[in-house]
Amino acid sequence: MAPRRMERFLGRMLRVVVKVLFAAFKLLAPQQRSDDNRRLPPIANTLLTVPAIQLAQKIRRKEVTSVEVVQAYIDRIQEVNPLINAVVKDRFAAALQEATLVDKLVVEETGGEDVLEDRLPLLGVPFTVKESFALQGMPNSTGLPSRRSVVSGIDAPSVALLKRAGAIPLGVTNCSELCMWLESHNHVYGITRNPYQLGRGAGGSSGGEGSVIASGASVIGVGSDIGGSIRMPCFFNGIFGHKPTSGIVCNDGQYPPPSGQQPGFLCTGPMCRYAQDLVPMLKIMAGPDAEKLCLSADVDLSKLRFFSVPHDGGSPLSSPVDPQLIQAQRKVVERLEADLGVKVKEMRIPQLKYSFQIWGAMMSSPDKDGKIPTSFAELMNGGFYVFCVHQKESLQRELEELLGLDGVLLYPSHPQLAPKHHYPLFTPFNFSYTGIFNILGLPVTQCPLGLSEEGLPLGVQLVAGKLQDRLTLATALYLEQAFGGWRDKFG
Secondary structure, three states, X not given: OHHHHHHHHHHHHHHHHHHHHHHHHHHXXXXXXXXXXXXXXXXOOHHHHOOHHHHHHHHHOOOOOHHHHHXXXXXXXXXXXXXXXXXXXXXXXXXXXXXXXXXXXXXXOOOOHHHHHXXXXXXXXXXXXXXXXXXXXXXXXXXXXXXXXXXXXXXXXXXXXXXXXOOEEEEEEOOOHHHOOOOOEEOOOEEOEOOOOOOEEXXXXXHHHHHHHHOOOOOEEEEEEOOOOOHHHHHHHOOEXXXXXXXXXXXXXXXXXXXXXXXXXXXXXXXXXXXXXXXXHXXXXXXXXXXXXXXXXXXXXXXXXXXXXXXXXXXXXXXXXXXXXXXXXXXXXXXXXXXXXXXXXXXXXXXXXXXXXXXXXXXXXXXXXXXOOXXXXXXXXXXXXXXXXXXXXXXXXXXXXXXXXXXEEEEOOOOOOOOEXXXXXXXXXXXXXXXXXXXXXXXXXXXXXXXXXXXXXEEEEEEEOOOOHHHHHHHHHHHHHHHOOOOOOOO
8 A cells, every 4th residue: 555655646746746847838938829829720622521432432433533632632731731830741743743644544444443443442542641751752851850851762661552552642741850759849840730729739759640630631641650659649639540450561661760679569550530441541551461450351349348448547657537538438438338238347457557667668678689779778777677578468468368359448548638739748658558559569549539628639549459450440430420530620
């Protein structure tokens, strides 16, 4: 009992210190930007509210041209980007030329719509790419001033697969420096803003993707995730995202490249406004390895086992979970039980209290040749490092046994709603709510659950056993119907 009381005391003291430091920061920092109180203009073009897979169908059926779709997204980017600073380099002229070729191909195709759908499932659909990925002809600085002049000569494999499926890149989007921070801010491109409240962050490190997609200025995008870099921006911006089972989607073509054991923790995955686009994107991005996920298999949600964990157990390093997020997760439990006739089991998993420590220890672990990627491990004493490894192994066993082949776990995406700019400086460990699942290698889908009293997105993570991605993706489709998915109520 004494250690627990000490942990609670330390947690309360840490939160008091954070509040004092943030108050001092606000006094000393530059004044708020005058446009932080502005609102994004509403979406006027209905093409911007059609899921990617439906846009591709409309293009194949000649109901709309690819040029019209691409131009609609270009117009929206030009309308909102001065406010959100999400797209950092565009290729609009090239995209329109490629869209023209798509429309010519559709007219000349003699094999019919089915042939195009099978060969080019995203034909003519625009998408955006996180700047840390190689996109031919686009910068690849990852926000690092020393790489400001680096331009990609090739495409990252995941980007190449989307282009091969007919999708058209519009440009690259902002990220945190070296993809290692909770907010997309760097000295090359500046800071990206949240479309729901411009004075708040869009998350990191795929914050540019989260912001541009939520703004209605992109329909699908490519992100990466080594500690929550897909899921946090998706949560803060109220869109869908998926961190696949580790090793399913190729991570090549990113900067910085992972080292040590990090290749097993880094994941490349889809980000989108509509849940129905997750599976088609993942099938394309995973290439031949998509077969391992059985994504075409039917999922009967009423036959699944559901579990709910409302918080990490009270880590003194992380913030308490916002009551609105706890209530939103409770509503999900109620809907699952009422609609599907299942019984959701609420649980406490003690090892989650050490999520950050586990993440830090494993990220610093040497590879099979003994090479240590960073100095984190050297900063820990050996005994505590061993403790973290044991906690990780215990948690891995418990969750794999719990989830099996038919389990889905509900877990908060983050303890707080989208924070004000720079506030993560004072709560740097909150990403542990997402980062722990990178270490465990489990698939996770981030789902929006409407808006808070302040008009900020709510959400939840859905976690399944390894290679059971289809379970969380199917549950995401259900939650989109039950809670409305992405909302276009900005400001």
